[in-house]
Amino acid sequence: MTLMRWKLKKNRNIHINLAKNIKNRLKRDNLLKEIIETITEKDNIYIVGGFIRDILLNKETRDVDFLYDGNLLDLLREIATNIQGSYRYNTRFMTGTLELKGRTFDFATTRCEKYPKPGVLPVVKYCPLERDFKRRDFTINAIVWDIKNSKIIDPLGGVEDILSGILRITYEKSFIDDPTRMVRGVRFAGKYLFNIDKKTVRCYNTALKKDSLSTISASRLKRELDLIFMERSFENISLLIEKIGLFKCSSKKFTHIYPYLNENNIPQFNRDYFIMSCIDDSNVKRAYPREWDRLNRMSKLNEEGLFNVYKRFGDTALLLYLLFKGKSGITSINILKKIRKFDRMKVGGIIKKFKPKLPKYRYVETINKIANMYLEGKLKSENDIKIYINRMEV
Numbered sequence: 001m002t003l004m005r006w007k008l009k010k011n012r013n014i015h016i017n018l019a020k021n022i023k024n025r026l027k028r029d030n031l032l033k034e035i036i037e038t039i040t041e042k043d044n045i046y047i048v049g050g051f052i053r054d055i056l057l058n059k060e061t062r063d064v065d066f067l068y069d070g071n072l073l074d075l076l077r078e079i080a081t082n083i084q085g086s087y088r089y090n091t092r093f094m095t096g097t098l099e100l101k102g103r104t105f106d107f108a109t110t111r112c113e114k115y116p117k118p119g120v121l122p123v124v125k126y127c128p129l130e131r132d133f134k135r136r137d138f139t140i141n142a143i144v145w146d147i148k149n150s151k152i153i154d155p156l157g158g159v160e161d162i163l164s165g166i167l168r169i170t171y172e173k174s175f176i177d178d179p180t181r182m183v184r185g186v187r188f189a190g191k192y193l194f195n196i197d198k199k200t201v202r203c204y205n206t207a208l209k210k211d212s213l214s215t216i217s218a219s220r221l222k223r224e225l226d227l228i229f230m231e232r233s234f235e236n237i238s239l240l241i242e243k244i245g246l247f248k249c250s251s252k253k254f255t256h257i258y259p260y261l262n263e264n265n266i267p268q269f270n271r272d273y274f275i276m277s278c279i280d281d282s283n284v285k286r287a288y289p290r291e292w293d294r295l296n297r298m299s300k301l302n303e304e305g306l307f308n309v310y311k312r313f314g315d316t317a318l319l320l321y322l323l324f325k326g327k328s329g330i331t332s333i334n335i336l337k338k339i340r341k342f343d344r345m346k347v348g349g350i351i352k353k354f355k356p357k358l359p360k361y362r363y364v365e366t367i368n369k370i371a372n373m374y375l376e377g378k379l380k381s382e383n384d385i386k387i388y389i390n391r392m393e394v
Contacts, residue, residue, distance in 0.1 A: 119215025190237030276329030
C-alpha cells in the first residue's frame with residue numbers, strides 16, 4: 001500500500017469513528033436531539049466548531065453552534081414554533097440565538113467578513129459554506145458536521161491538527177484583522193496542551209511588532225481575559241503568554257488590564273501569576289503601586305533572604321523582589337510556590353525540636369539557609385530537612 005493510500009484510509013477511519021461519536025453524543029442530549037429532529041430533513045444545516053473539537057478530544061461539552069447556508073431568520077422562526085422556544089436575530093452580523101428550556105443555542109449564517117481596519121468589528125455578508133471556512137480563527141474550529149447527510153466536512157485539516165495537537169490559524173492576516181484571536185489562541189493551546197505551528201508563531205510575532213492588541217476595545221479584551229481566568233489550566237496559559245510575550249508589546253492595554261484585575265475579585269495569586277507572565281519593567285509601578293515604595297528596602301537584602309522577604313512582606317513583594325533580581329515572571333511565580341510549600345512544612349518547629357538551644361540570630365539564619373537549599377533541590381522533602389537539622393552543628 002502506498003503512503004498516499006495509507007493516509008487516505010487512515011483519515012477515512014478517523015472520520016467514520018468521529019461520525020459515530022457525534023451521533024452518540026447527539027442522542028444523549030435531549031434538548032439538542034429535539035432541535036435536530038426538527039431540522040434533520042433540511043439541506044445545508046451544520047454543527048460547527050467547539051462541539052466537534054471537544055468530541056475529538058473526548059471532552060464533555062454543551063457548547064453547540066449551528067451554521068446555516070440559507071435564510072437564518074426563517075429557520076429560527078420555524079424551529080421556535082415547532083419546539084415552543086424563543087429566538088433572537090442580529091441583522092448586522094447575520095447571527096441568532098434559540099432559547100429552549102433555559103438553554104441557549106447559537107446560530108449563524110454562512111458568511112464572509114471584511115475588516116474596514118485592524119481590530120474593529122467586521123462587515124459581514126452572505127457567502128456559501130466553502131468560503132465561510134476561511135474566515136474562522138483556527139483550523140481546529142473550522143470543522144462542520146452536515147446534519148442531514150451525517151458526515152464531516154473538513155477542508156482545512158482541522159481533524160488532523162487536533163489529533164496531532166497543533167494550533168494553526170486559517171489565514172495569514174487573522175491576528176491583524178482580529179487581535180482577540182491572539183489571546184484566544186494561547187487559551188486554546190494552554191488548555192489543550194497544543195503546540196503552536198511555526199507559521200502561526202510568525203504571525204504572532206508580526207502582530208506583536210505592530211502592537212495589534214492596542215487596536216481592540218477594552219471590553220473585547222476583558223471578555224477574553226474572563227475566559228482565561230475561568231480555565232483550570234490557567235497556569236499553562238500564563239506560561240504561553242510569557243513565552244510569546246503577548247502583552248509586553250502592548251503597554252496601552254495595561255491601562256485596561258490592571259483595573260480589570262483589581263475589580264473582578266480575582267484571587268491574589270492568580271492575579272500575580274497573570275501579571276508576572278506579561279509584565280516588563282516599565283509596567284511594574286503601574287501594576288503594584290502600593291508595593292513600589294518597599295522595593296528600596298528589599299533591594300538591600302541578599303539572595304539568602306528570600307524566605308525572610310516572604311515572611312516580612314508577603315507574596316507580591318517577593319515576586320517584585322525576584323523580578324528586580326533578574327528572574328523572569330513565571331520563574332518568580334514558581335519560586336513563590338516552592339517558598340509557600342516550604343512555609344507549610346513548619347521548619348521553625350522542626351529546628352526547635354532538634355536544636356532547642358540554638359541562638360536567635362542562628363535560628364533565622366538557619367531557616368533562610370534551609371529555604372535556599374530547598375529551592376536549589378538539595379533538600380527535597382520534610383524528611384530531608386529533619387535529617388539535615390539533626391546533623392547540623394550548633
